[in-house]
Amino acid sequence: MGPAKKESDMLRFLPWRFILRFAARRYGVIDPISWLSRLRAFARPSEVQEPIELLRAGVVFHARGLVNVKAIQHNLDWVWPFWVEKQFKPGDPSFVPRAFSFSHINLTHRNWTSVGLPNLPIYPIVDPRGLITPLHDGWSVDLWIVTKKGRKLIPSKLPDAAVSQRLLINDSLAIETICRTDDLQISGNVEMILGDSNSPALKIDVVADAAEEGWLIATVRPYNPEGVQFVDEIRIENDGTGMTVNNRTTVHFDHKPVQVRMAHYEDGDVYLDLGTDYHQSSIRCDAGMATAAAMFPMTAGRSCELRITIPLEEEIQSRKLVLKSPERTWREAVSGLAELDVADGKTRFLYDAAVRTLILLSAGELVPGPNTYRRFWFRDACLMMNPMLAIGLIERAERVLSEFPAKQTRAGYFSSQEGEWDSNGQVLWIAARVAMTTGKRLSNEMEEALAKGVRWLSDKRLPHDTDPTKGPAGLLPAGFS
Numbered sequence: 001m002g003p004a005k006k007e008s009d010m011l012r013f014l015p016w017r018f019i020l021r022f023a024a025r026r027y028g029v030i031d032p033i034s035w036l037s038r039l040r041a042f043a044r045p046s047e048v049q050e051p052i053e054l055l056r057a058g059v060v061f062h063a064r065g066l067v068n069v070k071a072i073q074h075n076l077d078w079v080w081p082f083w084v085e086k087q088f089k090p091g092d093p094s095f096v097p098r099a100f101s102f103s104h105i106n107l108t109h110r111n112w113t114s115v116g117l118p119n120l121p122i123y124p125i126v127d128p129r130g131l132i133t134p135l136h137d138g139w140s141v142d143l144w145i146v147t148k149k150g151r152k153l154i155p156s157k158l159p160d161a162a163v164s165q166r167l168l169i170n171d172s173l174a175i176e177t178i179c180r181t182d183d184l185q186i187s188g189n190v191e192m193i194l195g196d197s198n199s200p201a202l203k204i205d206v207v208a209d210a211a212e213e214g215w216l217i218a219t220v221r222p223y224n225p226e227g228v229q230f231v232d233e234i235r236i237e238n239d240g241t242g243m244t245v246n247n248r249t250t251v252h253f254d255h256k257p258v259q260v261r262m263a264h265y266e267d268g269d270v271y272l273d274l275g276t277d278y279h280q281s282s283i284r285c286d287a288g289m290a291t292a293a294a295m296f297p298m299t300a301g302r303s304c305e306l307r308i309t310i311p312l313e314e315e316i317q318s319r320k321l322v323l324k325s326p327e328r329t330w331r332e333a334v335s336g337l338a339e340l341d342v343a344d345g346k347t348r349f350l351y352d353a354a355v356r357t358l359i360l361l362s363a364g365e366l367v368p369g370p371n372t373y374r375r376f377w378f379r380d381a382c383l384m385m386n387p388m389l390a391i392g393l394i395e396r397a398e399r400v401l402s403e404f405p406a407k408q409t410r411a412g413y414f415s416s417q418e419g420e421w422d423s424n425g426q427v428l429w430i431a432a433r434v435a436m437t438t439g440k441r442l443s444n445e446m447e448e449a450l451a452k453g454v455r456w457l458s459d460k461r462l463p464h465d466t467d468p469t470k471g472p473a474g475l476l477p478a479g480f481s
Helices: 001-013 014-029 032-041 052-073 084-088 313-318 331-332 345-361 378-391 394-402 421-437 445-462
Strands: 140-146 162-169 174-181 184-194 200-209 214-221 233-236 244-247 249-253 259-263 282-284 291-298 304-311
Touching: 014 052, 052 162, 140 184, 140 200, 140 291, 200 214, 214 304, 249 291, 259 282, 291 304, 345 378, 378 394, 378 421, 394 421, 394 445, 421 445
Parallel strands: none
Antiparallel strands: 140 214, 162 174, 174 184, 184 200, 200 304, 214 291, 233 244, 233 282, 244 249, 249 304, 259 291
């Protein structure tokens, strides 16, 4: 019995129903039991009454949105991510009216890009303005220029024409973002590397230019492309070349900044106090909105270069990952795979990028996306495995398929999310595709799982209303999907 089934059963347990209804009445909100019973009416006669996993994910998603309501709406003088700068500006085409919004979430600019290595299921992301989020659903690093005359280059506030971004897919997988306004320019190149002892790290190479003196500023931000993500504490390392965030992950610099400025929520954004000459070594914020800015001097007419390295050990430890062959390079990963040789360069690029995306998202459990959708679905996994077979990622597809029986219920249902009725059919289809492509017989375990899956389908299909003797040729029950 899966966790979703257990949670669904708990809702039917009388004391829990009484407690939930009492709490709802006490706080003047809708009775969740009544609400769920209404929801079930749209899925009759399905045995799956409500998709608990999706409800839970939605609650988490909008809980973040409620934090965004308080943190963003009351502090619009802060520097916020690109989507906030667009979505909260009344004159912008992306503006979303907020008076009747239950929560403030990113609805308009959900187009970040991931970097990584072929055999590591770790996906740092970069948004369209170069905001870098090293850890899954974590805080971010942003890069600014501020001159001594008070001129500023803040990427998230720039118009589209002032920013160019491209995915570099030669011997590595990197994202280059160039932001410019007048004579100020920042170029950032982000990629994942293997550091000491083959441990993964995010490497950010920055080049900044200005026609007058100022500072290149590397900042720690308490948000990501989804909204607020708490930063409780920041402190400078003893040698001054790094900032440790939340006592876990350190943002390392290849040389020491001339100043570091920090602020907690009551102070406001550190962005609002960059003109003051002071240096701080640590900050703590009870609201989880600590910010910090490491300032590196810029000489007029000369490029300022900075390398930032962020170890990703926290991601490995928090997810209890077991690394498999992390030393494999992108050149090795794509060697022997199908290549596309056409005259149009853009078409070749899109194909090459798609191949690397399939490799990246199949490094561990096969997932449809690096951030919000970084969860397993049979539907997405089976559809993604088909092009994997076509381009030559045979071993990866076989490995993913071999993990399917462990996700099957005793009744034979391949369950990732309750109500995903097409999962059994998808598994049967992709298993046949794997067998045909490889010319090999499936394992005994897989064949037994497929047989159970077929029986489950046969049992679930609705019988003929008029002539049951014709066999189980009806449709599957109505479901949430």
